[in-house]
Amino acid sequence: MRAEILAHAWNYDIQRFCCNSVQQSSWRTVEEITGPDDRVLPFFGVHPWYADKVKGGWDKELERVLKHRASGVGEIGLDKVREGVNFKKQIEVFRRQLQIAAQLSKPVSVHCVKAWEDLLKALGGDFSGKARFMIHSYHGSSETLREVLKLGAYISFSWKWLRGETPDMMELVRQVPDDRLLLETDFPYTEPGQVGKGLSADQYFKCLCESYRIVAAARKVEGSFLEEMVWENGKTFLSGAFARQSEG
Numbered sequence: 001m002r003a004e005i006l007a008h009a010w011n012y013d014i015q016r017f018c019c020n021s022v023q024q025s026s027w028r029t030v031e032e033i034t035g036p037d038d039r040v041l042p043f044f045g046v047h048p049w050y051a052d053k054v055k056g057g058w059d060k061e062l063e064r065v066l067k068h069r070a071s072g073v074g075e076i077g078l079d080k081v082r083e084g085v086n087f088k089k090q091i092e093v094f095r096r097q098l099q100i101a102a103q104l105s106k107p108v109s110v111h112c113v114k115a116w117e118d119l120l121k122a123l124g125g126d127f128s129g130k131a132r133f134m135i136h137s138y139h140g141s142s143e144t145l146r147e148v149l150k151l152g153a154y155i156s157f158s159w160k161w162l163r164g165e166t167p168d169m170m171e172l173v174r175q176v177p178d179d180r181l182l183l184e185t186d187f188p189y190t191e192p193g194q195v196g197k198g199l200s201a202d203q204y205f206k207c208l209c210e211s212y213r214i215v216a217a218a219r220k221v222e223g224s225f226l227e228e229m230v231w232e233n234g235k236t237f238l239s240g241a242f243a244r245q246s247e248g
Contacts, residue, residue, distance in 0.1 A: 004201040020075040023050035043074035051093040073101040074109025102130035156182035159207040
């Protein structure tokens, strides 16, 4: 399926992909997946679900793979819903990865579920203005949205939350400033918290196209305008520029 998606990407004018890892044992796989095609940017990191599975020296290995090539840090973050993972360990691993990302000026993909207060605390303080990050697949509150925007966040929405076109989600979509908005498939996680059923390349492109349609309608802009805006935001996020701080 991966080969099919890459082969047909030009038909949809898709010129860039990001491939996230979730744990130390998957970094080599991500390197192998992204190596042959320079359209695909690897993200290396430890997802909060696997924070307690890191081995000694994991952070040094992470630094090595990040220095080796163009890359980002992700998917990392905090998750209070996932059972059986020590939350203090999640915070420890998350903060260490933020430190590495800041030192190497790498973009960061952040996951957060029911841990917003702790996330805001971690992203503020010592890391405020130092780690360039986006909140992926955002579906938090309007109040939290304002707080992460103040810290310089880019905000990315995914199809699994957009597809219902609920009033609350459409309002969130409208609240993100033009220069902070990103969109994603979060493929193959097309269902909340789990991999979707009947996955296919066609479904991948449907996720992407439908997300743009829904967001363009919510923001009352032309699809072509939205595509250009998100493309420019993505380039800025990946290239090394921080988002401007919100006023007020």
